[in-house]
Amino acid sequence: MTMRAPSEELPIVFDGVTVAAGPVTILDGISLTLLPGSPTVLIGPNGSGKSTLLRMAMGLLAPTRGRVTWGGRENVPPLKRAIVFQRPAMLRRSAAANIRFALRAASIARAEHARRTSELLELVGLAHLADRAARRLSGGEQQRLALARALARDPAVLFLDEPTASLDPVATKAVEDIIRAVSERNIKVVMATHDLGEARRLAGDIVMLHRGRIVETGASASFFDRPQTAEAKTFLAGELLV
Numbered sequence: 001m002t003m004r005a006p007s008e009e010l011p012i013v014f015d016g017v018t019v020a021a022g023p024v025t026i027l028d029g030i031s032l033t034l035l036p037g038s039p040t041v042l043i044g045p046n047g048s049g050k051s052t053l054l055r056m057a058m059g060l061l062a063p064t065r066g067r068v069t070w071g072g073r074e075n076v077p078p079l080k081r082a083i084v085f086q087r088p089a090m091l092r093r094s095a096a097a098n099i100r101f102a103l104r105a106a107s108i109a110r111a112e113h114a115r116r117t118s119e120l121l122e123l124v125g126l127a128h129l130a131d132r133a134a135r136r137l138s139g140g141e142q143q144r145l146a147l148a149r150a151l152a153r154d155p156a157v158l159f160l161d162e163p164t165a166s167l168d169p170v171a172t173k174a175v176e177d178i179i180r181a182v183s184e185r186n187i188k189v190v191m192a193t194h195d196l197g198e199a200r201r202l203a204g205d206i207v208m209l210h211r212g213r214i215v216e217t218g219a220s221a222s223f224f225d226r227p228q229t230a231e232a233k234t235f236l237a238g239e240l241l242v
C-alpha cells in the first residue's frame with residue numbers, strides 16, 4: 001500500500017440528509033462534511049444512526065431527502081471507497097484467497113495479485129496464516145483479514161462499523177494499530193463505535209449522533225474535554241442516554 005495523493009472522493013458532504021423507512025425516521029436533517037485528515041469517529045448510543053450514516057457515505061443507501069456528494073459530485077461509484085461491517089463474512093477459502101478474491105473484484109491486474117496479497121497480509125499481521133481457512137481464524141484475525149480485503153482496492157476512504165465490537169483488548173489493539181497505519185498513509189478513516197476509549201484513542205474529530213440527529217461535532221480533544229451539549233455530557237459521563 002502506497003501513500004495516497006489527495007483524493008477526488010473528498011470532501012464527502014451531507015446536505016440536509018433525511019432517511020426514512022416507512023414511518024420511521026432513521027436520519028433526520030444531517031448536514032456534515034467529511035474532510036481529508038485524521039479519522040472521523042461517529043459515536044452515539046445504539047440505534048442513533050451511525051451505521052446508516054456510514055452506509056450512505058459509502059453510497060449503499062440513497063437519502064429520502066437532501067443529498068450526498070463526493071468531491072462535489074453526486075452518484076460517484078464506490079470504486080475508491082471501502083467498508084468493513086461489524087461482522088464481516090469470510091469466504092470459505094484461505095485467508096490469502098479471500099484477499100485475491102477482493103483484488104479480482106477490484107479489477108487489479110492479475111500480475112499484481114501475489115505481491116499485493118503478501119503486502120496486505122503483512123500489513124495486518126497475518127502473513128503466517130496465509131493458507132489457513134478464513135473461517136477458522138479467530139474473531140480478531142477475521143476482522144484483520146476483513147481490513148486487508150477492504151484495502152485491496154486501494155481505497156481513498158475506509159468506513160468501519162464497530163470494528164472491535166466483540167474483540168478482547170489484545171485483538172482490539174491489533175485492529176487499532178492497523179487503523180492508525182492506514183490513516184498515516186492518507187486513507188481517510190470514518191468509523192462508528194460506541195466505545196468511548198476507542199474514540200478517544202483514534203479520533204481526530206468526533207461526530208456525535210442521537211436519535212438520527214447530529215448533537216455535536218468537534219475536534220476530539222475539545223469534544224472530550226469540553227462537551228457543549230447536555231447529550232454529550234451525559235454520554236461522556238457514562239450515564240444512559242435514552
Ligand SMILES: Nc1ncnc2c1ncn2[C@@H]1O[C@H](COP(=O)(O)OP(=O)(O)OP(=O)(O)O)[C@@H](O)[C@H]1O
Pocket residue numbers: 021024025026044045046047048049050051052053192194
Ligand atoms: N430498514 C429499516 N427499517 C426500519 N428501521 C430501520 C431500518 N434500518 C435501521 N433502522 C432503525 O434505525 C435506527 C438507526 O439504526 P443504525 O443501525 O443506523 O444505528 P446505529 O447507531 O448504528 O446502532 P448500533 O450501534 O446499534 O449499530 C435503529 O433504530 C434501527 O432499528
